[in-house]
Structures are given as C-alpha cells and as structure tokens.
Amino acid sequence: MDATVLARLFKVYEEIDNQTAxxxxxxxxxxxxxxxxxCSSTRVEATVLEMLPVARDFLRRREALAxxxxxxxxxxxGPCVFYQPERSARGEGCCGVYVLRPSVCRLFGYGAVKDKYGAAQLAVCTVMNEVIPRAAQDAAYAVRRGLAAPGFTGFxxxxxxLDPALGGKPLPINRALRIALEREGLALQFEKGGKGES
Ligand code: SF4
Ligand code: SF4
Incomplete structure (x- = not known):
C-alpha cells in the first residue's frame, strides 16, 4: 500500500473530525x-483500506497474529473486536483503536444522510434521542434548515x-480487519523474502 494513500486517508479522517467538532x-x-x-452493534461496516492502518500498527507492535x-x-x-466496554470504566473510552478508527465510527451520532429529495438529514443516534432528546431534535432541525454536518455518503x-478496490466496498468490520491483516502480513513476508530473510 502506497504510504501517500494512507496519508490522504488520515486527511479525510481529519476533515471528518473537524466537521464533527x-x-x-x-x-x-x-x-x-x-x-x-x-460499537456493540452487529452492523458496523468498514472498508479494508480503513483497517490497513490498524493492521500495520498491530504488525509493528508484533501483536498482529493474536x-x-x-x-x-x-x-x-458480531460486534467489532475492538469494542471494550470495560475500558470506559477507566475513562479510556470503549474503542481499543480510537485514534485509528475508521470513518463510519467517527461519524456515529454526528453524520448526515441524504433523504430522497437530496436534503441532508442528521442520522440521530437512538441513545442521544433518549438521553438528550431536546438537543438531538434541535440539532436535527438545524441540519434540515441548512446547518453543515459531515455526510456519510460524501466521506x-x-x-x-483513494483506492477503489480496497476503499470502495464496506464489509463487516471484523471481516475487513481480517483481510487487512492477511494482506499486510503477506506483504511483510514478501518484503522479508526479498531481503533474503526467513
Ligand atoms: S473500531 Fe472502535 S469505534 Fe469503531 S466499532 Fe470498533 S470499537 Fe467501535
Ligand atoms: S451516544 Fe450514540 S454515537 Fe455516541 S457512543 Fe452512544 S450510541 Fe454511539
């Protein structure tokens, strides 16, 4: 994987984070x-491209095999393997790879979708709707009235x-991770083989 593609992926993440903020x-x-x-949902999807930085990080730390x-x-x-509810009790959040998490995870609760007329609609999270209903409804109304919100489809x-083959197809997140790990592991083996290492 070309390092510039991953650098550009982090730029996309930065833009999502800026718009969310x-x-x-x-x-x-x-x-x-x-x-x-x-994160406990069984329907989280990510692309293989977005799981490559996670795979590389675990390879670098020699924890990829586990x-x-x-x-x-x-x-x-099933739920994402990085979901660790016990972490939140220690004030560390629930995500084991927070800094490297894929775009969909950055958009949870704050992202907008287009309705059938092409207008942006905030995809209000059900938890926020229950816990802070007024804030959720006000924000949804503001987005309907034109307040900018990061869009799922655009991102x-x-x-x-960035890479249509690896970044164009969302898969169940655990499957995307598995493919990314296998791909990066193979690439590493080839690299070592080329250098005459076993
Ligand atoms: S990568 Fe992190 S934020 Fe995304 S679903 Fe998994 S635990 Fe949640
Ligand atoms: S409030 Fe919604 S978006 Fe935020 S962590 Fe809970 S379920 Fe996810």
Whole structure:
C-alpha cells in the first residue's frame, strides 16, 4: 500500500473530525460518558483500506497474529473486536483503536444522510434521542434548515476515491480487519523474502 494513500486517508479522517467538532460546537449533541452502544452493534461496516492502518500498527507492535486469531474467531456479524466496554470504566473510552478508527465510527451520532429529495438529514443516534432528546431534535432541525454536518455518503466517496478496490466496498468490520491483516502480513513476508530473510 502506497504510504501517500494512507496519508490522504488520515486527511479525510481529519476533515471528518473537524466537521464533527464544528457541529458539536454549535449544537448540544454529546455522547453520554461511557456509552459505546454504536460499537456493540452487529452492523458496523468498514472498508479494508480503513483497517490497513490498524493492521500495520498491530504488525509493528508484533501483536498482529493474536489479533488475526481474534478476528478469525469473531463472527462477521458480531460486534467489532475492538469494542471494550470495560475500558470506559477507566475513562479510556470503549474503542481499543480510537485514534485509528475508521470513518463510519467517527461519524456515529454526528453524520448526515441524504433523504430522497437530496436534503441532508442528521442520522440521530437512538441513545442521544433518549438521553438528550431536546438537543438531538434541535440539532436535527438545524441540519434540515441548512446547518453543515459531515455526510456519510460524501466521506465514503472520498475513501473510495483513494483506492477503489480496497476503499470502495464496506464489509463487516471484523471481516475487513481480517483481510487487512492477511494482506499486510503477506506483504511483510514478501518484503522479508526479498531481503533474503526467513
Ligand atoms: S473500531 Fe472502535 S469505534 Fe469503531 S466499532 Fe470498533 S470499537 Fe467501535
Ligand atoms: S454515537 Fe450514540 S450510541 Fe454511539 S457512543 Fe455516541 S451516544 Fe452512544
């Protein structure tokens, strides 16, 4: 994988984070402390491209094999292997790879989708709707009235544009991780083989 593609992927993440921060600054949308309900969903999807930085990080730390085994044992339709609810009790959030998490995870609770007329609609999270209903409704109304919110589709297109083969198809997150780990592990083996290492 060309390093510039991953550098550009992090630029996309930076833009998502900036737009999310701007929305938070203007609205009262907030995740309740310790909440990780979206991570416990069995429907989180990510692209292989977005799991490559995670795979590389675990390879660098020599923890990739254990993670590969975990991802192979995990159900493709099960919760993300990085979801660790016990971390939140220690004030560390629920995500084991927070800094490297894929775009969809950055958009949970703050992202917008287009309705059938092409207008942006905030995809309000059900937890926020229950815990801070007024803030959720006000923010949804403001987005309907034109307040900028980061768009799921636009950012998915940006990721796909970086590498259509690896970034264009969302897969169950555990499967995307597994493919990324196998791919990076193979690449490393080839690299070592080329250098005459075993
Ligand atoms: S990568 Fe992190 S934020 Fe995304 S679903 Fe998994 S635990 Fe949640
Ligand atoms: S986006 Fe919603 S479900 Fe996810 S952590 Fe925030 S409040 Fe909880």
């Amino acid at each position: 701007a929305l938070r600054a203007i609205t009262e949308l907030r995740c309740p402390p310790g909440c990780g309900t979206c 993670l590969l085994e975990r991802s192979r044992a995990a159900d493709d339709e 998915a297109r940006q990721v796909a544009g």
